[in-house]
Amino acid sequence: MTDQFLTVGKSLRRKDAWNKTTGKALYTADIQLDNIKVGLIVRSPHHYARILKIDKKRSLEIPGVLAVLTSEDIPGAKVFGPLVPDQPSLARDVVRHQGEPVVLIIAETKQSAKHAANQIQISYEPLTPVFDPVQAAQEDAPKLHQDGNVITVLNIGTGDVEKGFQTADHILEDTYILPRIHPGYMEPETSLAVWEEDQTITVWVSSQEPFTDQGCIAAALDLPVEKVRVKSGVIGGAFGGKEDSSLAILAALGAWAIKGAVRLVNTRRESFVAHPKRHPAQIHYKLGARSDGTFTALQAEAYLDTGAYASYGPAVAMILTETMAGSYQIPNVQVETSVVYTNSPLSGAMRGFGSPQSHFAVESMVDSMAEVLDMDPVQIRKVNILKVGDKMFTGVVLDDTAKALPICLDNAREVMDRFQSFEVSPGKKAGVGMALAVQSMGLGANVPDDSSHRLEWAPDGRVLIHLGSPDLGQGLAMAVEQITAEALGLPYNQVESLPLDTLDRPNGNVTCASRMTYMAGNALIDASKKLIQDLLARAGEILEVSPNKLEYKEGQILKEDGSKLPAVEFLGRLAEESITLTSESTFSFPYPQETTPQGLPIGMPHVMYCFGAQVARVEVDPDLGTIEVTHFAAIHDVGKVISRPGVEGQIEGGVATGLGYALYETMLKKNDQWVDNFTEYLLPTSKDLPTHFEIILLEIPEASGPYGAKGIGEIPLVPTAPAVANAVKNAVGVRVKTLPITPERVLGFID
Amino acid sequence: MKEISVTFLLNGKKTSIKSQTNRTLLEVLRVDLGLTGAKDACGGEGECGACTVILNGKPVNSCMVFIGQVEGTHISTIEGLMEKNVFHRLQKAFVEAGAVQCGFCTPGAILTAKALLDENPHPTDQDIREGLSGNLCRCTGYNKMIDAIHLAEQGGLDD
Numbered sequence: 063m064t065d066q067f068l069t070v071g072k073s074l075r076r077k078d079a080w081n082k083t084t085g086k087a088l089y090t091a092d093i094q095l096d097n098i099k100v101g102l103i104v105r106s107p108h109h110y111a112r113i114l115k116i117d118k119k120r121s122l123e124i125p126g127v128l129a130v131l132t133s134e135d136i137p138g139a140k141v142f143g144p145l146v147p148d149q150p151s152l153a154r155d156v157v158r159h160q161g162e163p164v165v166l167i168i169a170e171t172k173q174s175a176k177h178a179a180n181q182i183q184i185s186y187e188p189l190t191p192v193f194d195p196v197q198a199a200q201e202d203a204p205k206l207h208q209d210g211n212v213i214t215v216l217n218i219g220t221g222d223v224e225k226g227f228q229t230a231d232h233i234l235e236d237t238y239i240l241p242r243i244h245p246g247y248m249e250p251e252t253s254l255a256v257w258e259e260d261q262t263i264t265v266w267v268s269s270q271e272p273f274t275d276q277g278c279i280a281a282a283l284d285l286p287v288e289k290v291r292v293k294s295g296v297i298g299g300a301f302g303g304k305e306d307s308s309l310a311i312l313a314a315l316g317a318w319a320i321k322g323a324v325r326l327v328n329t330r331r332e333s334f335v336a337h338p339k340r341h342p343a344q345i346h347y348k349l350g351a352r353s354d355g356t357f358t359a360l361q362a363e364a365y366l367d368t369g370a371y372a373s374y375g376p377a378v379a380m381i382l383t384e385t386m387a388g389s390y391q392i393p394n395v396q397v398e399t400s401v402v403y404t405n406s407p408l409s410g411a412m413r414g415f416g417s418p419q420s421h422f423a424v425e426s427m428v429d430s431m432a433e434v435l436d437m438d439p440v441q442i443r444k445v446n447i448l449k450v451g452d453k454m455f456t457g458v459v460l461d462d463t464a465k466a467l468p469i470c471l472d473n474a475r476e477v478m479d480r481f482q483s484f485e486v487s488p489g490k491k492a493g494v495g496m497a498l499a500v501q502s503m504g505l506g507a508n509v510p511d512d513s514s515h516r517l518e519w520a521p522d523g524r525v526l527i528h529l530g531s532p533d534l535g536q537g538l539a540m541a542v543e544q545i546t547a548e549a550l551g552l553p554y555n556q557v558e559s560l561p562l563d564t565l566d567r568p569n570g571n572v573t574c575a576s577r578m579t580y581m582a583g584n585a586l587i588d589a590s591k592k593l594i595q596d597l598l599a600r601a602g603e604i605l606e607v608s609p610n611k612l613e614y615k616e617g618q619i620l621k622e623d624g625s626k627l628p629a630v631e632f633l634g635r636l637a638e639e640s641i642t643l644t645s646e647s648t649f650s651f652p653y654p655q656e657t658t659p660q661g662l663p664i665g666m667p668h669v670m671y672c673f674g675a676q677v678a679r680v681e682v683d684p685d686l687g688t689i690e691v692t693h694f695a696a697i698h699d700v701g702k703v704i705s706r707p708g709v710e711g712q713i714e715g716g717v718a719t720g721l722g723y724a725l726y727e728t729m730l731k732k733n734d735q736w737v738d739n740f741t742e743y744l745l746p747t748s749k750d751l752p753t754h755f756e757i758i759l760l761e762i763p764e765a766s767g768p769y770g771a772k773g774i775g776e777i778p779l780v781p782t783a784p785a786v787a788n789a790v791k792n793a794v795g796v797r798v799k800t801l802p803i804t805p806e807r808v809l810g811f812i813d
Numbered sequence: 814m815k816e817i818s819v820t821f822l823l824n825g826k827k828t829s830i831k832s833q834t835n836r837t838l839l840e841v842l843r844v845d846l847g848l849t850g851a852k853d854a855c856g857g858e859g860e861c862g863a864c865t866v867i868l869n870g871k872p873v874n875s876c877m878v879f880i881g882q883v884e885g886t887h888i889s890t891i892e893g894l895m896e897k898n899v900f901h902r903l904q905k906a907f908v909e910a911g912a913v914q915c916g917f918c919t920p921g922a923i924l925t926a927k928a929l930l931d932e933n934p935h936p937t938d939q940d941i942r943e944g945l946s947g948n949l950c951r952c953t954g955y956n957k958m959i960d961a962i963h964l965a966e967q968g969g970l971d972d
Contacts, residue, residue: 084891747947751955
């Protein structure tokens with residue numbers, strides 16, 4: 063197929079990569095200003111306790127201490143929260159989890175701040191904590207919040223599950239347990255706030271949603287929003303975990319209190335206990351099937367431990383619920399998902415947003431059902447796989463792009479056959495497993511899901527993208543530069559995106575939900591069209607011809623007589639009159655009235671889906687229970703590749719995170735302390751990952767996508783853990799239903 | 814706390830600083846010398862490799878080195894890797910191979926790779942995986958870093 067694209071789909075170099083290889087890239091912790099004071103947060107040592115008294119006196123006497131702040135010192139809103147305003151910026155009256163911020167100290171040096179932290183006198187009355195979400199949901203559990211511990215119960219379904227189970231020949235029931243996961247970005251949370259002489263505040267953040275931070279800071283300091291300027295430093299990864307304004311609010315509070323500059327940098331230990339994690343979940347899953355493999359009914363009950371504060375818990379529950387039937391058509395479905403407060407560190411957004419949890423259950427269960435029915439795992443999937451035009455149990459009807467799913471499955475079959483043919487290492491047992499995945503894009507129906515971005519055509523011909531959403535490190539900037547370059551027919555190197563600054567920027571909304579290339583890409587294609595129209599209109603005025611007689615192509619204006627004039631000439635002439643061409647566009651995620659099911663809770667359903675399949679080959683030591691993933695294949699439909707290394711990077715990194723979920727990671731509580739360091743919490747290293755890794759990309763265009771592209775940010779880690787679990791089962795006959803799949807679990811020593 | 818004077822060769826330049834003894838090389842690089850290419854990702858516990866510098870030819874976690882230990886040593890940081898404004902082949906290779914995403918681990922990974930190539934000019938995949946295993950990365954899954962190191966050791970990056 064000939065490629066009609068100039069820039070889209072090409073393997074280009076990321077422009078930000080150069081500064082990142084030289085150490086010149088400035089992350090928020092690296093920004094150097096005069097006179098930055100040090101912020102330090104005194105955190106709760108208790109899981110749950112009443113605060114009886116906070117005595118600041120001795121800490122205020124420490125030389126170099128500038129301020130010691132508690133909740134009382136916050137002039138405006140004392141709580142925040144993206145969905146439920148339940149999270150105190152500094153604890154009031156009660157602490158609900160270990161690591162909760164209680165006091166903020168501002169000092170000249172780290173040493174003074176630490177000294178002051180040691181001198182602060184806080185009396186607590188410990189209360190009995192609750193950690194298990196099922197227990198916490200009981201009537202007699204300690205009540206962590208006024209309205210009880212159950213924040214949301216979603217109950218979504220279709221058909222009649224009882225009848226569905228009656229028509230089943232086999233019914234399987236299992237409970238799957240999913241661990242608490244740190245997003246694992248390398249850059250810990252950081253914020254730098256500067257109180258300006260004109261009574262405004264500038265705050266640098268490492269955040270997925272600087273505009274939300276701006277609103278939270280303004281509310282906390284009781285300032286008009288326009289007096290708060292939020293800027294994005296270079297961001298060292300986010301993966302959902304930086305959709306949280308807590309540190310930005312506290313840095314701003316400190317700067318406001320001392321009328322100066324304050325930097326707050328979480329240590330890794332603080333990051334572990336204080337920042338949102340992937341929700342631990344317990345999923346009870348019951349699936350019925352006829353002897354031919356056809357699924358007849360699914361009933362699932364899930365408990366999500368959202369920890370002490372809601373964060374994005376209720377929204378995570380929606381995607382978890384919506385994806386509970388995975389990639390399968392099941393006529394009778396009932397899913398009940400409860401989001402429950404506990405005294406654990408809070409859980410919130412993380413890459414996948416509920417879908418990795420549901421997929422571990424459904425994809426493990428489908429393999430179990432295949433075994434019971436003595437069917438091939440690919441065959442049972444083939445029998446039940448969602449097809450174009452099928453109605454998911456949420457009522458969403460799958461459009462033409464769903465044809466990707468069976469193609470993913472066919473590719474997986476081919477890979478499995480190949481992986482099964484490899485020779486097994488001496489003393490090991492080999493197994494191959496696969497899993498399918500669906501992952502939604504977008505924020506969900508009936509919530510604001512818009513994204514605005516601006517273009518500026520500079521007099522020298524460069525096009526500047528005033529991106530309204532941050533690049534988290536994944537390469538959003540490169541993707542939108544390629545899309546804009548394509549739309550304007552300009553070389554990639556002539557297009558440059560600028561880091562986010564709320565001062566002069568349209569609101570692009572949060573970078574999340576596999577939606578940013580799609581949203582920003584669409585907005586920028588439209589902005590490019592407007593820019594060209596404007597250029598032609600102004601060129602027409604200068605040339606005294608109707609703009610209709612002019613055409614624009616690849617940086618040139620074409621006149622009717624066939625002559626060409628470089629656009630940059632006109633840009634220069636306009637600049638002499640102080641005119642700079644700019645255009646702004648907003649793209650709204652499409653939730654068509656006629657096809658979007660109504661009557662579901664706000665935020666449901668998600669109507670656009672990404673599809674994928676993954677295959678893992680493992681070798682297990684039957685004596686030690688150790689697992690090596692030797693070969694891995696990731697098959698994903700991306701609609702259209704915008705940046706090849708960008709897409710591959712998302713998949714390779716996503717799978718690595720998925721393998722961490724499968725095999726290594728869990729934030730346990732040991733000796734009453736949460737594991738809070740990389741010595742005990744194991745991120746995969748270069749030695750832990752498969753040496754054979756292949757990517758198969760499908761490009762089935764999404765009609766509404768920029769050049770046909772859809773999201774790839776989240777789905778690469780969604781099927782990974784069940785694919786590994788299925789491979790382990792295939793190798794040694796052990797079905798591990800609790801992640802991570804440790805040697806102890808393989809050998810049956812625990813669970 | 815006792816203050817000491819320490820002299821070492823930093824990126825080829827003789828450097829003397831005064832510091833309290835309880836401070837780490839990482840803190841001195843970042844705070845006193847303004848060299849922020851070395852990052853703190855694990856809280857100064859020697860677990861992530863983001864603060865890697867090359868000390869007397871070996872890659873070390875600078876958060877694990879007390880400042881008093883560097884007297885008389887040769888230290889290379891990421892800021893010193895370009896020579897005469899020309900990118901080092903590893904820097905080029907990391908950009909070329911798409912090995913840089915968020916970039917927070919990149920300086921440490923590049924310095925680890927440099928120390929590896931200095932000692933073993935043509936490492937195998939396995940050598941590279943072993944060598945990089947102290948540098949945590951959440952974005953890339955390491956594949957493109959391994960590609961980048963091969964690209965650098967095989968040459969052919971002069972453009």
